Amino acid sequence: MNLFIFILGTVIGSFINVCIYRIPRGESIAYPYSRCPQCGYKIAARDLIPILSFLYLRGKCRRCNAKISMRYPLVEFLTGAMFFLAFIKLGFxxxxxxxxxxxxxxxxxxxxxxxxxxxxxxxxxxxxxxxxxxxxxxxxxxxxxxxxxxxxxxxxxxxxxxxxxxxxxxxxxxxxxxxxxxxxxxxxxxxxxxxxxxxxxxxxxxxxxxxxxxxxxxxxxxxxxxxxxxxxxxxxxxxxxxxxxxxxx
Ligand SMILES: [Zn+2]
Missing domain, CATH: 1.20.120 (Four Helix Bundle (Hemerythrin (Met), subunit A))
Structure with missing residues (x-):
């Protein structure tokens, strides 16, 4: 269960990344596709797995090799860890x-x-x-x-x-x-x-x-x-x- 809560946290963390990027730009956070800000490549589902995608892509866009900010895996991990700690302390x-x-x-x-x-x-x-x-x-x-x-x-x-x-x-x-x-x-x-x-x-x-x-x-x-x-x-x-x-x- 604890692992599930951690993973849930990293998924929320991935959504938090979308919020951090889009809300200050006035863009919708509900609009489905994430794109590479460099080349516009529509990021496929397999490249949207929290933390792991960043690792196997070695922090680069699959198409244009533009660097992906360290902020993405960091926020995903942080959110996962915080959810985990909150669950240990408070339970459901x-x-x-x-x-x-x-x-x-x-x-x-x-x-x-x-x-x-x-x-x-x-x-x-x-x-x-x-x-x-x-x-x-x-x-x-x-x-x-x-x-x-x-x-x-x-x-x-x-x-x-x-x-x-x-x-x-x-x-x-x-x-x-x-x-x-x-x-x-x-x-x-x-x-x-x-x-x-x-x-x-x-x-x-x-x-x-x-x-x-x-x-x-x-x-x-x-x-x-x-x-x-x-x-x-x-x-x-x-x-x-x-x-x-x-x-x-
Ligand atoms: Zn790209």
Whole structure:
């Protein structure tokens, strides 16, 4: 069963790749054929097997030999691995459905932000709607706690964006508001902290290595994704570790 969930994840990952490529271009994600962006070759079903196709084609288009981005197998593997971990932690449940929904949209957002500096409204809005519905189903009356998580996540980034002028944008605000619906107040607060710590650390490393200047904007989406996924999987452990170590409760 675990293997099946991993494979299911890589198939979803393959669809996530389609989303990452097409949504920022305004193309339909439902239109059936994938084509090589170089030569227009209609990619056959046998070349669309997640991860494996990339390996046996050695990362090149079957017809024109154009290089296929490493992003494709990477996203497929990442999605498979996350689905697998979520299944181990949650089993078949609405919580599992909620977790993989959040994970999938965070992966789309992280990569569209990295490649195009865009977190598409379509993705965030769909995520928020599903998040709200699932949380009403799972938590019933306690849904308020998750709505407050949404206000906390979106509101904090909104304030930072308003006062820092640049750096963070509308996409980041909306994405964190959507994350809040899935994680609730406590874990959203942790996600905010983790995202800032990870983003700042990466920023300092990039500047020290002279890969970026002090004034360059670094997309924040990938750090929202990292911080939120860490909170989703290990949030409670991280919080109790922190309090054991530093607060002596
Ligand atoms: Zn080609």
């Amino acid at each position: 449940s609405l919580d599992f459905l909620s977790a993989v929904t959040l994970i999938s949209s965070l992966i789309v957002s992280a990569f569209t932000d990295l490649e195009y500096q865009i977190i598409p409204d379509k993705v965030v809005l769909t995520t928020a709607v599903i998040g709200l519905l699932l949380n009403i189903l799972i938590h019933g009356k306690d849904v308020l706690y998750y709505l407050m998580g949404s206000v906390l996540g979106g509101g904090t980034i909104f304030l930072i964006a308003a006062f820092s002028q640049g750096g963070m944008g509308g996409g980041d605000i909306k994405l964190f508001a959507a994350v809040g619906l899935f994680l609730g107040m406590r874990l959203t607060l942790l996600s905010l902290l983790l995202s800032f710590i990870l983003g700042a650390t990466a920023g300092i490393i990039l500047i020290v290595l002279k890969l970026k200047g002090i004034k360059d904007a670094i997309p924040f989406g990938p750090f929202i994704a990292l911080g939120s996924i860490a909170s989703l999987f290990a949030g409670d452990k991280i919080i109790s570790w922190y309090f054991l170590k530093y607060a002596h409760i």
